[in-house]
Amino acid sequence: MSIDLKTIKHISKLARISVDEQRAEKLAGDLNSIFDFIEKLNELKTDNIEPLTSIAETTLKLRSDEVKSKDIREQIIKNSPQDNEDYFVVPKVIE
Amino acid sequence: MSDITKQSLTQLVENIKNKKLSSTDVTKAFIDRSEKSEKLNAYITNDFTSALDKAKKFDQKPNLDLKLPGIPMAVKDLFCTKDIKTTAGSKILNNFVPTYESTVTENIWNEGAILLGKLNCDEFAMGSSNETSFFGNVQSPIDKNLVPGGSSGGSASAVAGQLTPVTIGTDTGGSIRQPASFTGIVGLKPTYGSCSRYGIVAFASSLDQAGPMAQNVKDCALLHEVISSYDPKDSTSIDFKRNHYSKELTNNIKGKKIGIPKEYRVDGMPKEIEDLWQKGIQYIKDCGAETIDISLPNTSYALPTYYIVAPAEASSNLARYDGVKYGFRAKGENLIDMYEKTRSEGFGAEVQRRIMIGTYVLSSGYYDAYYLKAQKVRKLIKNDFDEAYKKVDAILTPSTPSSAFKIGEKTNDPVSMYLNDIFTVPVNLAGLPGISIPAGHDAKGYPLGLQIIGKAFDEQNILNIAYAMEEKINFKNKITDWWIK
Numbered sequence: 335m336s337i338d339l340k341t342i343k344h345i346s347k348l349a350r351i352s353v354d355e356q357r358a359e360k361l362a363g364d365l366n367s368i369f370d371f372i373e374k375l376n377e378l379k380t381d382n383i384e385p386l387t388s389i390a391e392t393t394l395k396l397r398s399d400e401v402k403s404k405d406i407r408e409q410i411i412k413n414s415p416q417d418n419e420d421y422f423v424v425p426k427v428i429e
Numbered sequence: 430m431s432d433i434t435k436q437s438l439t440q441l442v443e444n445i446k447n448k449k450l451s452s453t454d455v456t457k458a459f460i461d462r463s464e465k466s467e468k469l470n471a472y473i474t475n476d477f478t479s480a481l482d483k484a485k486k487f488d489q490k491p492n493l494d495l496k497l498p499g500i501p502m503a504v505k506d507l508f509c510t511k512d513i514k515t516t517a518g519s520k521i522l523n524n525f526v527p528t529y530e531s532t533v534t535e536n537i538w539n540e541g542a543i544l545l546g547k548l549n550c551d552e553f554a555m556g557s558s559n560e561t562s563f564f565g566n567v568q569s570p571i572d573k574n575l576v577p578g579g580s581s582g583g584s585a586s587a588v589a590g591q592l593t594p595v596t597i598g599t600d601t602g603g604s605i606r607q608p609a610s611f612t613g614i615v616g617l618k619p620t621y622g623s624c625s626r627y628g629i630v631a632f633a634s635s636l637d638q639a640g641p642m643a644q645n646v647k648d649c650a651l652l653h654e655v656i657s658s659y660d661p662k663d664s665t666s667i668d669f670k671r672n673h674y675s676k677e678l679t680n681n682i683k684g685k686k687i688g689i690p691k692e693y694r695v696d697g698m699p700k701e702i703e704d705l706w707q708k709g710i711q712y713i714k715d716c717g718a719e720t721i722d723i724s725l726p727n728t729s730y731a732l733p734t735y736y737i738v739a740p741a742e743a744s745s746n747l748a749r750y751d752g753v754k755y756g757f758r759a760k761g762e763n764l765i766d767m768y769e770k771t772r773s774e775g776f777g778a779e780v781q782r783r784i785m786i787g788t789y790v791l792s793s794g795y796y797d798a799y800y801l802k803a804q805k806v807r808k809l810i811k812n813d814f815d816e817a818y819k820k821v822d823a824i825l826t827p828s829t830p831s832s833a834f835k836i837g838e839k840t841n842d843p844v845s846m847y848l849n850d851i852f853t854v855p856v857n858l859a860g861l862p863g864i865s866i867p868a869g870h871d872a873k874g875y876p877l878g879l880q881i882i883g884k885a886f887d888e889q890n891i892l893n894i895a896y897a898m899e900e901k902i903n904f905k906n907k908i909t910d911w912w913i914k
Contacts, residue, residue: 352769385804389860409528413755
């Protein structure tokens with residue numbers, strides 16, 4: 335298989351990473367060599383194998399649904415890239 | 430002062446408890462050496478001033494019942510530390526100051542240790558040479574222009590270079606054991622679920638584990654005892670009875686059965702690695718344990734599986750870096766443009782590559798062919814270990830297929846870089862504990878490590894085997910202080 339520039343552009347859209355032509359070409363080369371390596375898995379027949387979805391073979395513990403952290407608005411906002419006391423601010427989305 | 434930094438953690442604890450040394454003496458000595466070691470680029474952020482204050486405070490009213498009384502310690506910059514910048518080696522988190530503390534570092538401070546600073550690492554722990562860090566590559570104390578390994582490269586460099594008595598790293602595919610092997614120190618990747626992941630910057634959640642890195646096995650056991658705990662804040666933390674790993678440490682491994690997996694004899698492996706392995710087998714026998722040839726037939730599929738599972742999980746975990754809630758934000762014409770530019774400018778090349786791989790294997794039409802396939806092969810790899818552990822108590826392998834390489838040697842070929850982790854990745858995929866111990870040198874005088882893999886939750890057993898072997902190996906790390914003027 336081969337990953338072309340069109341596919342790179344598509345993945346970069348999905349991943350929300352802008353990629354210029356030069357980087358797209360480099361990425362296509364890298365991804366193709368990595369996927370060549372990954373294709374080795376096709377040697378294995380796995381039709382009747384159950385996928386491993388959790389490595390820790392325990393059931394999740396239940397806990398009561400209660401508020402543990404109160405009044406932490408300031409802490410949550412503290413690292414916001416744009417200063418504002420009350421909200422996260424993003425570029426305008428509604429005209 | 431210089432001899433203080435040469436002491437092991439165990440010796441330092443003893444000397445502080447016997448009042449032969451104060452926390453201030455010890456902290457000063459490590460700060461002094463760290464300051465002379467800027468060339469290693471092991472630190473991203475130092476906290477020396479407040480470390481010294483904390484040491485003085487400790488000495489005024491020392492609590493000597495603690496396990497790490499007044500011991501200074503630097504940690505990998507992947508652990509969130511309250512009010513101290515935490516970058517994960519990335520530009521995108523260059524201004525991030527956590528408002529909370531990771532559970533493992535909390536455990537360490539609760540036992541009396543003092544934060545020295547935050548150590549360099551590959552960006553988001555993605556790398557095997559510490560060359561993907563936004564803050565520059567780390568030099569190995571072993572030789573100039575040599576990589577310390579990665580992703581916990583700053584951690585390995587700091588322990589081997591005696592900038593910190595011990596440290597903690599994280600290991601997703603070998604990020605503790607490979608750098609430990611490259612720098613002649615001990616590194617333990619615990620069983621998945623043993624150490625809490627709360628407050629650790631996430632890479633691949635089903636593989637990530639925090640673990641200790643130290644000069645010797647006993648120090649490693651002591652630090653593991655401190656960091657391993659059940660934590661309700663991590664839903665995959667496991668509530669099992671934990672040992673007093675350092676107290677219960679014994680070099681008596683008579684009658685233990687150690688498996689030697691033939692699949693780890695890979696094509697193109699240098700003869701010195703094979704020789705080292707054979708020496709390790711002899712040491713095991715000298716300790717009164719028995720070696721048994723075993724097979725882990727799906728070993729060669731582990732790395733391709735890892736390069737589906739880990740990037741897939743990373744692409745979801747790293748979706749949170751969007752320039753909205755924290756971290757770096759680029760200017761954009763609209764919301765989507767802001768997201769795309771933030772991530773393009775904020776993430777480095779390797780991280781972008783892995784996000785792209787992950788996004789692709791999870792995308793519509795490819796999920797079954799890649800991700801589901803990888804999960805099935807992951808099951809086969811785990812089954813291999815389950816089958817082997819019916820016959821043996823632990824498994825011995827080399828830690829890495831070669832010794833450390835030069836800075837820049839593998840940066841242009843991602844696959845050759847990934848091959849570094851060929852012996853460590855299967856352990857993460859199966860959620861098992863693994864320890865790397867220094868076991869010899871190659872022709873260039875660079876350290877080589879051996880890996881002991883255990884059953885799940887059987888850290889005590891692999892620590893004991895490592896402890897017994899360490900005594901026989903009697904490894905001496907060749908640190909020349911080349912970086913100190």
